[in-house]
Amino acid sequence: QVQLQESGPGLVKPSETLSLTCTVSGDSVSSGHYYWSWIRQPPGKEPEWIGDIYYSGNANYNPSLESRVSISIETSKNQFSLRLNFVTAADTAVYYCARQRWQYSSSLDYWGQGTLVTVSS
Amino acid sequence: DIQMTQSPSSLSASLGDSVTMTCRTSQNINSYLNWYQQHPGKAPKLLIYGATNLQSGVSSRFSGSESGTDFSLTISSLQPEDFATYFCQQISSPPITFGQGTRLEMK
Secondary structure, three states, rough: OOOEEOOOEEEEOOOOEEEEEEEEEOOOOOOEEEEEEEEOOOOOOOOOEEEEEOOOOEEEEEEOOOOEEEEEEEEHHEEEEEEOOOOOHHHHHEEEEEEEEEEOEEEEEEOOOEEEEEEOO | OEEEEEEEEEEEEEOOOEEEEEEOOOOOOOOEEEEEEEOOOOOOOOEEEEOEEEOOOOOOOOEEEEEEEEEEEEEEOHHHOOOOOEEEEEOOOOOOOOOOEEEOOOO
16 A cells, blocks of 8 residues: 655744655655655645656756755655745645656645644744 | 636535536646545545546546536535545646635535
């Protein structure tokens, strides 16, 4: 059974860096069949795609966040990570990691449970 | 960016009813449209991919259709677990975007 689990601080101060890690079990992030994605969802709003990464390290980002975001992958630990710099209150959201099947309409078939990150001093 | 317009924003129905919700895109997306169900406090769950394909393990009461830039999700014979919020998602052109959601409530 594929499982994804987000981990990282639940509270980040304004102007600082949000860092989250997604640990994958039941599958390998080195599989060429998938991209590995980060999505966030502010309270009461629709999800927002942040970006994704392939096992090769090739990453794609949402242009609205591209200047502040970085996604990396560590195949030896079966993990991928998100860094978002210079956060503000607008970055408060539940952050999800997910597996993206690029061969099937890039659908997100497995998701982590999500972790709430609050930006506040 | 491709704009997604979901309608209605909310929908009220009874157990056993059939309902349909729609997602309209601002340009042709070549069937690269997925549907998700989300219960409060839970992660979204994939229902339909490629506009019409049922995800493995999902009830056959869910079905997707498309006509040009209009996409629909139909749920037949509503069950208690179907009352949730539904999102469409396009991947035809980056960035990946989601619709605003349709909240399905019990009448």
